[in-house]
Amino acid sequence: xxxxxxxxxxxxxxxxxxxxxxxxxxxxxxxxxxxxxxxxxxxxxxxxxxxxxxxxxxxxxxxxxxxxxxxxxxxxxxxxxxxxxxxxxxxxxxxxxxxxxxxxxxxxxxxxxxxxxxxxxxxxxxxxxxxxxxxxxxxxxxxxxxxxxxxxxxxxxxxxxxxxxxxxxxxxxxxxxxxxxxxxxxxxxxxxxxxxxxxxxxxxxxxxxxxxxxxxxxxxxxxxxxxxxxxxxxxxxxxxxxxxxxxxxxxxxxxxxxxxxxxxxxxxxxxxxxxxxxxxxxxxxxxxxxxxxxxxxxxx
Numbered sequence: 001x002x003x004x005x006x007x008x009x010x011x012x013x014x015x016x017x018x019x020x021x022x023x024x025x026x027x028x029x030x031x032x033x034x035x036x037x038x039x040x041x042x043x044x045x046x047x048x049x050x051x052x053x054x055x056x057x058x059x060x061x062x063x064x065x066x067x068x069x070x071x072x073x074x075x076x077x078x079x080x081x082x083x084x085x086x087x088x089x090x091x092x093x094x095x096x097x098x099x100x101x102x103x104x105x106x107x108x109x110x111x112x113x114x115x116x117x118x119x120x121x122x123x124x125x126x127x128x129x130x131x132x133x134x135x136x137x138x139x140x141x142x143x144x145x146x147x148x149x150x151x152x153x154x155x156x157x158x159x160x161x162x163x164x165x166x167x168x169x170x171x172x173x174x175x176x177x178x179x180x181x182x183x184x185x186x187x188x189x190x191x192x193x194x195x196x197x198x199x200x201x202x203x204x205x206x207x208x209x210x211x212x213x214x215x216x217x218x219x220x221x222x223x224x225x226x227x228x229x230x231x232x233x234x235x236x237x238x239x240x241x242x243x244x245x246x247x248x249x250x251x252x253x254x255x256x257x258x259x260x261x262x263x264x265x266x267x268x269x270x271x272x273x274x275x276x277x278x279x280x281x282x283x284x285x286x287x288x289x290x291x292x293x294x295x296x297x298x299x300x
Contacts, residue, residue, distance in 0.1 A: 058159030094190025195234025
């Protein structure tokens with residue numbers, strides 16, 4: 001599990017540009033396998049490399065949430081077809097990062113309608129920089145851009161369900177949304193939730209830990225103990241685990257905010273090890289505790 005987390009997050013951290021494909025001998029995706037888990041009737045969670053995918057397959061067609069990296073498109077489509085689906089009619093992006101939008105261009109060129117919060121289109125249409133990884137990405141091709149955008153929420157009436165997509169302000173980024181399958185009681189929360197480990201928060205995209213906590217609280221208010229929770233990264237989860245994650249974030253936020261308000265520098269806060277008692281449980285993702293504390297400090 002620890003190796004899988006590290007590998008997945010190393011690839012995610014690269015934020016590969018949506019259309020970029022590595023040379024054959026350098027392809028880090030060659031050995032990636034797409035794993036499919038049915039979480040409710042006709043609704044599947046797919047994992048590979050990058051953000052977790054959700055797929056709804058039914059009488060109205062195939063509906064896709066996120067699409068990982070560009071070089072994985074053929075593998076993802078093969079997995080969708082093996083589950084009984086076809087070229088998605090709709091693709092929604094939970095936010096702009098390349099490990100969730102890398103397949104957009106191929107999907108758009110295949111005729112899939114891409115939908116996302118308006119800030120996803122803005123960020124995919126312009127130069128972006130993620131300081132934590134010293135990574136740049138440029139404007140993406142027209143086919144990779146959402147053609148329908150929204151500001152607050154939008155609902156899809158699809159495959160005998162109501163899929164409510166809701167924007168969450170300044171959380172992991174300024175472009176985050178979650179998608180709630182009302183009838184199936186399944187929710188995909190994107191990178192609001194990294195199941196089992198410290199999350200990456202992108203202050204360069206106006207993300208903040210306070211925004212993540214607020215977003216998770218909104219999700220918790222909508223779900224119950226039977227809800228299947230698909231995180232942006234990590235294993236399929238549930239409400240109790242999401243509560244534990246929220247509580248961890250709240251604890252860390254209060255500790256770091258108190259120190260920052262007292263005038264402590266980032267280096268001083270990192271050196272104080274404010275997450276030491278939490279690291280054994282939450283610190284085995286690709287972000288090491290000191291690095292994560294620095295990122296949280298920047299977003300407080």
